[in-house]
Amino acid sequence: MAFAAINSAAMHIPAIEEAFATAPSLKKRVYDAIGSTPQHTPLFEDLARHTSALLARTVKTTSLPLVPPPSEGPVVKKRKIQNGVAEELAQAPVNVKDDAPIQFYVQDVSFAIPQRKKLTLEVTAGYSYLRARNQTTKEVEFGVPMNRIRHALCLPVPEKTQKQFNFCIVPEFADGVTPPPEGMTAFEPMVFMIPDGPAKAAFDGSGQQVGNEAGDSGEALLRKILNQNLTTTSVVRPDERQFVSAMSEAHRKNEKAYHVKAFRGSKEGYLFLLSTGILFAFKKPLLFFSFDTIDSVSYTSVLQRTFNLNILARPNGGSGGAEGETQEFEFSMIDQADFDGIDAYIKRHGLQDASLAEARRAKKYNVNGGNKGEDGAPGAGDAGEEESELQKAQQELEDLEDEDEEDYDPGSDDGSDGSGSSSEEDSEDDDDEGVDEDDEAGSDGEEDLVKHELGSETEDVGHEKQ
Known part of the structure; x- marks a missing residue:
């Protein structure tokens, strides 16, 4: 030694x-x-x-400057990770690959997440990155390594006159359900739009335009490039064997719709039921529920025209997490026309239906009750229909008023309590009763007077008839 x-x-x-x-x-x-x-x-x-x-x-x-000068772009946003510590978004490391050779790029791509602006979409060669470059400053704004992408989705944009496609890129720990481990930053999801039609602004690394020779559309060409570089997944598109809406596209009546409109709180969005999970898009926060994160699914507030869909999700399918770490996400005001399709999708993928769970029964409405008349029979036109919440509240108010009227007895207060005081209502009641008695007395008196004055004549008339 x-x-x-x-x-x-x-x-x-x-x-x-x-x-x-x-x-x-x-x-x-x-x-x-x-x-x-x-x-x-x-x-x-x-x-x-x-x-x-x-x-x-x-x-x-x-x-490298993590926060570019104001003239070069927006300030880098902050993120709160699970332990509450603010941390820079993991977009800066993309600049390390700024000199990496470009395999493919598309100009004038409209991004919605994480920024709303037009940028150049790039795919680098070798250790591939998907990134966005500012078209004015030529600086890389954000991006994600291909091997950190867990879900890549290509979806038709709803309610547009011209057909368009939104690509949703969901990196690891960016699905809105599973937070990143302590000390690790998560790349933000990306949402960008590619119009339907020829790839007019798509180029290879040498600057040569691509796509026109094979006749590929811009959407098909980008899917092909992404599938060549993705290592953990492939681009997923909607499939009518999974789910298709009962209603066609609002502005393209001859096309099928693969989404349902829903609200997350006050925020309107679209639910897509796909072969790999359920997506709520296209605004922040983007939520993707892969099948390994869904604990159960249930329906609440089932009314005549709408219902709510509740998803109980567990981070990373519950692996490594303690019991009770689940989160419930409620999506409301879904059209009843899509109930059967959604229910078939849930059963097809074996997602547990917790609609009748004990903790949820208080939220269920009596959808088979309907309005009833005084004899207990269903009201006209209401048989088999559910009451809306406004109708229920109105009916409860009317029932309460009926109970108050039934409980009121004007003769129960006889004034014998010796209090020496009386209310205006009592005096008015006494006056009303007095008027009734006088009227009755007056009517009897009038009958006697008629009989007294005309008695002899009525007797003569009676004799004549005989």
């Missing part, structure tokens, strides 16, 4: 000196290990060179 220590002290390997210049104790341990096992010297040198390369990359990354 003494001989090894002497040799390690005399050693001087440039790669190790450079890599561990700021860590003397670690450098000494490396030299001690080499002295004990000299045959591992090439291995330690390779590790040292790799460490130096990583350090150089880190220095280059931190030397």
Whole structure:
């Protein structure tokens, strides 16, 4: 051991000196290990060179401005991770690959998330990135490595006169359900639009226009490029075997619709039921429920024309998480016309229906009750129909007023309590009762007077009839 220590002290390997210049104790341990096992010297040198390369990359990354000047673009946003610490979004490392060769790019692409602006969409070669470049400043605005993309979706944009496609890119830990582990940043999802038609602004790395030779549309060409570079998934499109809406496209009546309109709170969006999960888009926050994150699905507020869909989701399918970490997401005001299609989709994929769970029964309405008349029979035109919440509230108010009228007894207060005081209502009631008695007395008196005055004549008339 003494001989090894002497040799390690005399050693001087440039790669190790450079890599561990700021860590003397670690450098000494490396030299001690080499002295004990000299045959591992090439291995330690390779590790040292790799460490130096990583350090150089880190220095280059931190030397780049994370927040560009105001004239070059918007300020980088902040994100709150699970432990509440604000952290920069993981878009800056894309600049490290700024000099990477470009495999494919499309100009004038309209982005909706994470920024609303037109940018150049790029796919880099080799260790591929999908990124967006500012067309004025030529700076990379944001992006994500291809191997960090977990879901890539190509969806027709609803309610547009001209057919368009939205590409939704969902990186790891960006589905809105599974938060990133502590200390790890998550890339933001991306949503950008590609119009239907020829690829007029698509080019390869050399600047040559592509797509026209094969007759591919811009959407088909981009799907092909993405599928060539994605490592963990492939681009998913809607399939009528999974779900198709009972209503056609609003502005393109001859086309099928693959979405249903829904509200998340006060925010309007669209639900897409796909072969890999359920997406709520196209506004922030974008939510994607893959099948391994869905704990159960249920229906609430089932009314005559609309119903709500509740999804109970568990981060990453519950792996590594404690029981009770589920989140419930409610999507409201879904048209009843799509109920059968959604229910068939849920049953087809074996998603647990928790509509009749004990905790949810208080939210269920008596959809088979209907309005009833006084004899308990259904009212005209209401048989088999559900009451709306407004109708229920109105009916409860009317029932309450009826109960108050039934409980009121004007004769129960006989004034014998000796209080010596009476209300205006009592005096009015007494006056009304007095008037009734006088009227009755008056009517009896009038009958007697008529009989007295005309009695003889009525008798004569009676004799004549006989």
